[in-house]
Amino acid sequence: MxxxxxxxxxxxxxxxxxxxxxxxxxxxxxxxxxxxxxxxxxxxxxxxxxxxxxxxxxxxxxxxxxxxxxxxxxxxxxxxxxxxxxxxxxxxxxxxxxxxxxxxxxxxxxxxxxxxxxxxxxxxxxxxxxxxxxxxxxxxxxxxxxxxxxxxxxxxxxxxxxxxxxxxxxxxxxxxxxxxxxxxxxxxxxxxxxxxxxNKTWKPEMARTVDELVEEIYRPVKTFLQHKDYTTAIDINPRYITPKMLQFRLQKIMDEYCAGVSTWYQTNAKMLELCEKKLEMIKEDSLKMRAKDLHELLRAWENYHRIRGFTERRSAHHCV
Ligand SMILES: Cc1cc2nc3c(=O)[nH]c(=O)nc-3n(C[C@H](O)[C@H](O)[C@H](O)COP(=O)(O)OP(=O)(O)OC[C@H]3O[C@@H](n4cnc5c(N)ncnc54)[C@H](O)[C@@H]3O)c2cc1C
The missing domain is CATH 3.50.50.60 (FAD/NAD(P)-binding domain)
Incomplete structure (x- = not known):
């Protein structure tokens, strides 16, 4: 092995x-x-x-x-x-x-x-x-x-x-x-x-500016700095969610509705419909993740990728 x-x-x-x-x-x-x-x-x-x-x-x-x-x-x-x-x-x-x-x-x-x-x-x-x-x-x-x-x-x-x-x-x-x-x-x-x-003569030109990319990539850090003083406990805040908590939420959705271990890897059409709805909501909430340091920034983007990997695929498939 x-x-x-x-x-x-x-x-x-x-x-x-x-x-x-x-x-x-x-x-x-x-x-x-x-x-x-x-x-x-x-x-x-x-x-x-x-x-x-x-x-x-x-x-x-x-x-x-x-x-x-x-x-x-x-x-x-x-x-x-x-x-x-x-x-x-x-x-x-x-x-x-x-x-x-x-x-x-x-x-x-x-x-x-x-x-x-x-x-x-x-x-x-x-x-x-x-x-x-x-x-x-x-x-x-x-x-x-x-x-x-x-x-x-x-x-x-x-x-x-x-x-x-x-x-x-x-x-x-x-x-x-x-x-x-x-x-x-x-x-x-x-x-x-x-x-x-x-493609020797072809030169790449980006559809987005570097400033836009910086703004997007550091968004979880900005969210944290903007709202961290709203409450007295750094991890409990209605204005942001920690990457760890968001990951728990994602795993709970997948576990309960999408044939996780707690349902013995079984699901049905109704549960999958609910799963899809909940994934749409978590996709929105993923934009509210905070990052208090570089480690959390990594965790935030990892979660974002986990969620987008699923939810983006259908629209991509329709492009074919
Ligand atoms: C426990 C285990 C045992 C296995 N045993 C065998 C075996 O016995 N025989 C066998 O042939 N195969 C085995 N495999 C399978 C084999 O390891 C995989 O098929 C192979 O590693 C896949 O190669 P890959 O290059 O696609 O991905 P990986 O080798 O997983 O490489 C992906 C790389 O991308 C990096 N990365 C991820 N996200 C980002 C990002 N956003 N930005 C920058 N970098 C990123 C990761 O850090 C990683 O270095 C095993 C795998 C595991 C996990």
Missing amino acids: INGESYKWIVAEAAKKALGMENIQERVFIVRLVTDKNDPTRVAAAAGFSVRDHKLYVYKFKCCLLAAGGAVNVFRPRSVGEGTGRAWYPVWNAGSTYAMAAECGAAMTMMENRFVPARFKDGYLLGSHAGCAGIWVSGPTDIPGTPTEWSWGYNRMTTVKGLFTAGDGVGASGHKFSSGSHTEGRIAAKAMVKFALD
């Missing part, structure tokens, strides 16, 4: 050697992708923040690889207290791949597939391990007999121009695991080089 936290070091070492440390930026949490000003069907940039320093990063590019894993802790774990964080899947994968792609207009496959391995029980939504959740991607062009509509030019490119994915990001492609994810990364990287060379 492979544990992510063990083998990540080995992969990171190879990447460091190939790229050079000067080309690697660590501990940057990407919050959103930005489309191109002149072509809304094309990705032009990504924005995120450092979880260590008060710095915001904006990357402009011809194409990018979105590979932030699957989504964990959307459902309430069976374990409580100290055991809560012991989900089978890496807890730092909070559905960023799905949320950012869907918000950027990418067509998703389906998010109904949930993985509950008997030996761990607390894992949730992922594209690997025969899970089908994820983003539609273009297939290869060189396999005889493959339907033409399965491929739109660049292998592993999503329906958004320049946006590629691999591993847990790719939907409807089960049984890939570590080696398959790694191989998909290589396939996507080669296709990205081709894409960049084919």
